[in-house]
Amino acid sequence: MEEIAFRETFKLLSPVYIDLRTRSEYESGTIPGAVNLPLFDEEERQEIGRIYTEESRERALMYGFELVSERLPALLKSIRKLTGNGQVVLFCWRGGLRSRSVKKVAVLLEIPVYLLKGGYRAFRKYVLDFLKAYELPGPLVTIHGKTGAGKSNIVKELEKKGLPVVDLEALAGHRGSVFGEIGFSRSHGQKHFDAWLWKRLQELYKAPYIIIEGESKRLGNIYLPSFFWDDVRKQGINILIETPLEKRVKNILLEYRGQLKNPNIADDASQALAKIAKRIVGRIGNHGYRSLEEVLKKGQYSKFVEMMLRYYYDPLYEVSIKKFAAFHLEVQGINVEKAAREIKDFLQEKLPQN
Numbered sequence: 583m584e585e586i587a588f589r590e591t592f593k594l595l596s597p598v599y600i601d602l603r604t605r606s607e608y609e610s611g612t613i614p615g616a617v618n619l620p621l622f623d624e625e626e627r628q629e630i631g632r633i634y635t636e637e638s639r640e641r642a643l644m645y646g647f648e649l650v651s652e653r654l655p656a657l658l659k660s661i662r663k664l665t666g667n668g669q670v671v672l673f674c675w676r677g678g679l680r681s682r683s684v685k686k687v688a689v690l691l692e693i694p695v696y697l698l699k700g701g702y703r704a705f706r707k708y709v710l711d712f713l714k715a716y717e718l719p720g721p722l723v724t725i726h727g728k729t730g731a732g733k734s735n736i737v738k739e740l741e742k743k744g745l746p747v748v749d750l751e752a753l754a755g756h757r758g759s760v761f762g763e764i765g766f767s768r769s770h771g772q773k774h775f776d777a778w779l780w781k782r783l784q785e786l787y788k789a790p791y792i793i794i795e796g797e798s799k800r801l802g803n804i805y806l807p808s809f810f811w812d813d814v815r816k817q818g819i820n821i822l823i824e825t826p827l828e829k830r831v832k833n834i835l836l837e838y839r840g841q842l843k844n845p846n847i848a849d850d851a852s853q854a855l856a857k858i859a860k861r862i863v864g865r866i867g868n869h870g871y872r873s874l875e876e877v878l879k880k881g882q883y884s885k886f887v888e889m890m891l892r893y894y895y896d897p898l899y900e901v902s903i904k905k906f907a908a909f910h911l912e913v914q915g916i917n918v919e920k921a922a923r924e925i926k927d928f929l930q931e932k933l934p935q936n
Contacts, residue, residue, distance in 0.1 A: 585699040586671065588613075588708050594696075596668025600661060602680045603702065611773025613673070613705055614781040619660055621650060621680045646679070654687065662693050673698035673705070706773060709780045713807045716783065720791040721933065724815045725925075726903065727823030729895040730830030730887075732915040733795045734837075736823060739922035745929070746789035750810070753778050754801040775804045791819070791933050798902075812905055819932070820906050821925060825915035831887045838883075851878055851886075858894070866893045 591597045599616035601608050604627050608618040622630065626649055634642035661684070664670055672688075674680035677700050688695045698704065727733045734751055741747035755770040770778075786792060796815070799806055808814075825833070838847075855862075855874065863871045870893065877886045911928050913921045 584696070585677070586696045587699045588705050591671055591696070591698070594669040594671070598664050598668040598670045599698075600664065600670055600672050601702070602672060602674045602684060607675070607702075609774075610771050611706070611777055612702065614777050616673075617664060619657055621653075621657070621674070621684065622646070643679075650683070654684075657684065658688060658691060658693065661688060661695065662691075665694055669696065670694065671696045671698050673701045675701050676703045677701035705777075709776050712780055712783075713776060716807070716809055718792060718809055718814070719787060719789050722810070722814050722818035723791050723793040723929065723933075724796045724818060724820050725793065725823060726796040726820060726906070726909070727825065727915060728830060728899045729891060730834040731823040731825040732830075732833050732918055732921070733823055735833075735918045736915065736921050736925070737793065737795045739918050740793055740925060743922060743926055745793055745926060746786045746791060747793045748779070748782050748786070750794055750797055750801060750806065753782070754804040770804070772804055779807070791929070816906065819911075819929070820909050821928075822909040822912045823915040823921065824912055827888065827891060829916055830891060831884055834887050834891075835883060848878055848881065862894055865897065 586594075591599075599613045601612045601616045601618045602621045603612075603618075604620050604622060604624045605618060606624050608616070608620070612618070630642050630646050633645055661670060661672075670693075672681045672685055672695050677698060681697055681701060685695055685697045700707075725733050725737055734749075737747055737749060741749065753770070754775050783792075794810060797806060797810070799811060852875070855878065859871060862874065874886065874889055877889065910932070911925065913924050915921050
């Protein structure tokens with residue numbers, strides 16, 4: 583079986599991508615849906631690199647072969663099993679020693695496999711080129727609203743109803759605010775985000791429009807591509823979710839309900855609060871900031887959330903929302919299902935799919 587460029591794998595019958603890199607490499611970013619069968623663990627990979635640099639290439643290869651010899655039979659057995667799911671494509675970082683070595687042995691055992699040309703690095707370049715050249719298939723529909731308005735739940739409900747949604751927060755593993763990572767199992771890196779965004783956009787290539795939740799240019803450590811920025815939004819369809827303060831407080835507490843039972847939640851929230859201390863002091867003074875700290879220490883989370891909304895997030899929102907002269911639709915966010923239904927009806931009338 584020959585090398586194959588990533589674009590050419592689309593022509594395969596049910597391609598099965600096998601990532602032979604370490605677990606940490608795989609978790610930082612891989613081809614969506616790829617199976618991780620690491621040839622080495624992280625410490626072994628680092629040791630091979632050290633031997634290669636400080637001793638010799640030959641010694642590094644021998645050390646690698648010694649490690650692989652014991653685990654290769656089980657690895658090949660797993661690969662053979664996966665060939666039953668589709669056509670297997672092996673890859674490592676750049677289509678080098680790890681994937682080539684496994685491919686050679688697989689071919690000897692008549693296990694049909696392809697080798698991804700250029701490895702993961704080539705896939706990464708493919709994704710970046712795609713995102714750089716990407717053009718939206720239709721208008722961008724942005725769901726706006728103050729913090730806690732229920733935008734995320736409404737976006738998810740719209741997706742359940744079959745509308746073309748890109749859930750940016752789910753892809754990033756982050757809610758966008760300084761507290762945004764709390765409650766997610768782990769925030770994702772840029773490589774992971776870009777790969778899954780590419781996949782989702784591929785799925786929506788025939789969509790008449792794309793729906794997103796209004797975000798800044800960054801979600802935690804993730805930078806959004808330019809086609810989601812404000813200039814594009816202004817030219818699209820902008821929908822405002824209006825939700826009373828009391829309901830927004832309840833929404834936020836409900837979203838963080840699992841974390842509120844965590845004994846570390848106060849410390850996590852305090853650390854997040856400290857990151858924006860200067861900005862909060864600038865708005866409500868040192869006394870106001872100390873009040874926030876005290877409320878947090880006492881575990882008075884409802885009061886803490888309300889104060890943060892009143893004195894920090896809502897004023898920020900009022901500044902950012904001035905970029906939009908008017909909204910095409912304003913919806914009450916108290917009932918998520920009702921709000922999603924109103925938005926769906928509006929879009930079907932304004933942007934019919936046929």
